[in-house]
Each structure stands twice: as C-alpha cells, then as structure tokens.
Amino acid sequence: MKQPVRVAVTGAAGQIGYALLFRIASGAMLGNDQPVILQLLDITPAMEALQGVKMELDDCAFPLLQDVVCTDDPNVAFKDADYALLVGARPRGPGMERKDLLEANAAIFSVQGKAMNEHASRDIKVLVVGNPANTNALIAQRNAPDLNPRNFTAMTRLDQNRAMTQLAQKTGTAVTDVTNMIIWGNHSSTQFPDLYHANVAGGNAMDKVEQDWYENDFIPTVQQRGAAIIKARGASSAASAANAAIDHMRDWALGTADGDSVSMAVYSDGSYGIQEGLIFSFPCTCKDGDWSIVQGQDINEFSQAKLEATETELAEERDAVSHLLP
Numbered sequence: 001m002k003q004p005v006r007v008a009v010t011g012a013a014g015q016i017g018y019a020l021l022f023r024i025a026s027g028a029m030l031g032n033d034q035p036v037i038l039q040l041l042d043i044t045p046a047m048e049a050l051q052g053v054k055m056e057l058d059d060c061a062f063p064l065l066q067d068v069v070c071t072d073d074p075n076v077a078f079k080d081a082d083y084a085l086l087v088g089a090r091p092r093g094p095g096m097e098r099k100d101l102l103e104a105n106a107a108i109f110s111v112q113g114k115a116m117n118e119h120a121s122r123d124i125k126v127l128v129v130g131n132p133a134n135t136n137a138l139i140a141q142r143n144a145p146d147l148n149p150r151n152f153t154a155m156t157r158l159d160q161n162r163a164m165t166q167l168a169q170k171t172g173t174a175v176t177d178v179t180n181m182i183i184w185g186n187h188s189s190t191q192f193p194d195l196y197h198a199n200v201a202g203g204n205a206m207d208k209v210e211q212d213w214y215e216n217d218f219i220p221t222v223q224q225r226g227a228a229i230i231k232a233r234g235a236s237s238a239a240s241a242a243n244a245a246i247d248h249m250r251d252w253a254l255g256t257a258d259g260d261s262v263s264m265a266v267y268s269d270g271s272y273g274i275q276e277g278l279i280f281s282f283p284c285t286c287k288d289g290d291w292s293i294v295q296g297q298d299i300n301e302f303s304q305a306k307l308e309a310t311e312t313e314l315a316e317e318r319d320a321v322s323h324l325l326p
C-alpha cells in the first residue's frame with residue numbers, strides 16, 4: 001500500500017464540499033490504491049456542521065481514508081498538505097460591488113497562500129474553485145513566494161465538461177467521442193469555449209456544427225450555464241463543480257489521456273501572447289504530476305478577439321487587488 005497523502009479542502013462544510021469529500025475519500029481523485037488524510041478547513045461558525053460531515057465520512061468506513069482533521073486554522077489545514085482544493089470563498093453579498101468582492105476574497109486567499117508557503121509540502125498541487133477563481137489563485141500564489149508558481153491552478157474544468165456535453169448532444173455523439181474541448185481564459189462569462197481545435201469522433205468539431213449555432217447558441221449556453229443552474233435549482237452548481245474538481249486533480253496527478261488535452265487555468269508563461277503571471281485557462285496536457293501548455297495552435301481572428309477580451313478582464317481583476325499583492 002502507498003503512503004497516505006494529505007489533502008486539504010477549504011469551505012469543507014459548504015455544498016461543494018459535501019459533494020467533494022466523499023469522492024476524494026473513495027479514491028475517485030487519486031486512485032483506488034492511494035490512501036488519503038483529509039484536512040478540512042472552514043470558518044469558526046461552521047465547525048459544528050463540519051463535525052457532522054466528519055461523522056458521515058467516518059460512517060462510510062472508506063478503506064482509503066486514514067484520518068480526518070477538522071479545523072478553523074489555515075496553518076493546521078495546510079500542514080504538510082500534498083494537495084489543496086480551495087473551495088471556500090466569500091460570496092457576493094447585497095450591495096457588494098465587484099471590487100469589494102475581489103478585496104474580500106483577496107483577504108482570504110492571501111492568508112491561505114501564506115499558510116501554504118509556511119507549512120505545506122513543497123510539491124503541493126493547489127486547485128482554486130472559490131470565485132473569482134483565477135484571481136483568487138493569483139493572490140494565493142503571490143503570497144507563497146517559496147513555492148513554485150506552477151503549483152497554483154484554478155478550475156475551468158466544469159466549463160469544459162459543460163461544453164463537452166453540449167457538443168455531444170448537438171452532434172448526436174457520446175461525450176467520450178469529444179476530445180480537446182478547451183476553455184480559454186477566465187472562469188467567468190468572458191471565457192472562450194474553443195471549438196476550432198475540438199474533435200468529435202475523430203473529426204474537427206467545426207465541420208459538424210454551423211458557425212451560427214457555435215456563436216449564438218453554444219458559446220452563450222456554456223458561458224451562462226452557472227446562472228441557468230442557479231435559476232433552476234435556487235442554488236449554484238455543487239455536484240457538477242465537485243466532479244470537475246475531481247477531474248482536474250486526477251488528470252494533474254495521474255496524467256491526461258494520449259491525444260487529449262484539458263482546460264486548466266495555470267500560471268501564464270506568455271504562451272499565445274497572454275501576459276506572464278496571469279492565471280489563465282489554456283489547453284494543457286499532464287504527465288508525471290506536471291502540466292504543460294499545448295503549444296502551436298493556430299488562433300484565428302475570431303478566437304484572438306475572444307482571448308484578448310478574457311485576458312483584459314483578468315488583468316483588470318489583478319489590477320483591482322494589486323495594492324494587496326506582495
């Protein structure tokens with residue numbers, strides 16, 4: 001049996017946490033041969049609810065689950081952590097401007113970045129789910145100067161999974177026929193779902209759909225899916241978000257399939273002209289626990305304008321919190 005790894009999850013008493021923890025503990029994220037220790041962080045008023053979640057984890061008697069730590073102290077939650085899923089974030093309250101939201105989250109993610117810098121494994125793999133996810137990841141990364149910036153990522157996998165199913169349904173194929181379905185940029189309504197490089201059953205996706213459907217149906221549906229779920233369910237996506245977090249971490253840790261690429265918001269090295277240092281979603285492949293950005297894709301005029309719009313938004317988010325960045 002392998003040595004157990006430590007998985008920190010923040011916002012663990014929340015609705016995504018409830019859909020996520022049981023799957024991590026069951027082996028869905030890191031494999032059926034990888035024991036895990038869960039280190040769960042939430043705020044002090046949520047400690048009782050978190051204890052209830054721990055009781056249910058205990059009651060599953062998961063063979064791979066070696067221990068569950070519940071805490072309201074980031075220094076405890078991130079101690080020796082090999083993986084961190086940062087789900088907890090400050091939601092937008094009544095009357096809150098976008099700038100207030102960015103600042104409230106900057107406070108949370110700077111504390112957590114510092115705690116990881118001090119206490120986590122040097123190889124920690126961090127996924128930020130809590131919104132605004134890309135900029136929260138940037139803030140955590142900048143507050144962890146002793147860790148490799150490549151260790152910090154944000155989630156656009158839910159957007160990718162949404163896009164894969166929309167495309168499969170439109171073309172009458174199975175989701176397993178869809179590959180290289182990439183979301184570029186920010187996890188927000190400026191994200192760019194790119195069909196020019198996606199494949200359906202071995203052929204190019206754009207040969208199987210009309211441009212009009214792509215621009216006026218597919219892109220807005222994927223971009224607005226989160227809002228549609230809130231409208232229908234009265235609560236934001238939870239199980240599908242947790243599922244995407246599992247997909248993101250599993251591929252990063254265990255590798256992507258040959259010939260396929262996945263959407264990960266990662267530290268920009270300037271690829272495709274995107275400003276260095278932004279946490280930007282690119283087509284990525286993963287191998288041996290490391291990711292790389294797929295290079296050399298042709299970007300047409302339509303795509304270039306979309307990439308620039310989402311890059312501009314991310315640069316504005318960064319600038320809005322720059323006074324809080326070290």
Ligand code: NAX
Nearest residue numbers: 011013014015016042043088089108129130131155158241
């Ligand atoms: P909930 O409100 O159900 O849970 C959030 C939890 O975080 C609560 O238990 C809260 O006490 C905790 N929390 C707040 N501040 C904290 C802090 N400083 N340290 C630790 N825990 C803290 O929200 P939920 O539905 O679980 O969503 C969590 C986040 O995911 C939200 O920011 C949401 O916007 C974001 N999402 C991101 C998605 C993505 O694709 N990247 C999709 C789904 C989701 O909308």
